[in-house]
Amino acid sequence: MTTTTEPFKWIKSSYSGSGGACVEWAPAHTSTTGIVPVRDSKVPAGPVLRVPADAFATFVASIKHGTI
DSSP: EEEEEOOOEEHHHHHHSTTSOOOEHHHHHHHSSSSEEEEEEETTTTTEEEEEEEHHHHHHHHHHTTTT
């Protein structure tokens, strides 16, 4: 986990709803590096998780299939 000032273009998860518990990711960065930056939208200056794209895809698929 690292803190960053890189100018990522953040997109809020469509599953975040309007309750304030939001996850954001930067897909443009992912397509160029193979790394998925993920952060808590409530703390934009806070830490950014950097997850390999294949691991992130597996995580998302597991959530969609209810295995996590």
